[in-house]
């Protein structure tokens with residue numbers, strides 16, 4: 001009797017595990033391989049051209065974004081700014097400057113919520129889109145989720161609205177928002193840089209003095225190595241043109 005009971009309990013336990021496992025599988029977020037294959041999310045591209053995309057999140061910041069724009073302009077480098085709508089509203093002059101100097105402006109929500117509903121995300125994206133349009137006369141095409149966190153449902157929704165979702169090269173996360181020191185930011189970028197990389201910096205969300213100082217070293221060094229700095233949409237076109 002005892003044996004039968006133990007056997008039954010074992011069966012129930014295995015059954016539960018199976019059900020749990022299947023559920024987890026059903027709700028799992030599709031991975032990078034899936035989304036790179038569909039082309040709905042981009043992390044980087046493979047190319048033989050010596051190009052990289054510098055990207056800046058969470059701005060504009062009245063002081064640091066202006067400083068970054070000065071450096072970019074000195075080296076004729078183009079970048080992509082994933083702006084937060086409420087910062088863009090307060091610093092519309094900097095949005096216009098980014099646009100006039102040939103940089104790409106992309107959507108990074110309106111209030112930068114770490115957790116929100118899909119309905120609110122859609123509302124925030126639209127709010128930021130309309131704001132950018134009112135300043136530059138063009139709508140952003142790219143969206144980067146807050147902290148790079150996404151769900152399949154979110155991707156389906158934003159893709160349907162016409163956005164391209166952009167992450168960053170995993171080895172090019174400078175973590176500059178932690179203020180790790182100028183040297184560390186420079187080293188993160190230079191040690192593993194490859195053609196087609198998307199490099200992640202922040203121009204807003206705090207004191208970005210280290211980011212500014214790191215860029216003063218990174219840009220001339222990469223230029224010396226023969227790199228050009230293109231926008232994410234330019235990089236995307238290079239991927240589409242590449243038969244590989």
Ligand SMILES: [Zn+2]
Nearest residue numbers: 057058146147
């Ligand atoms: Zn952000």
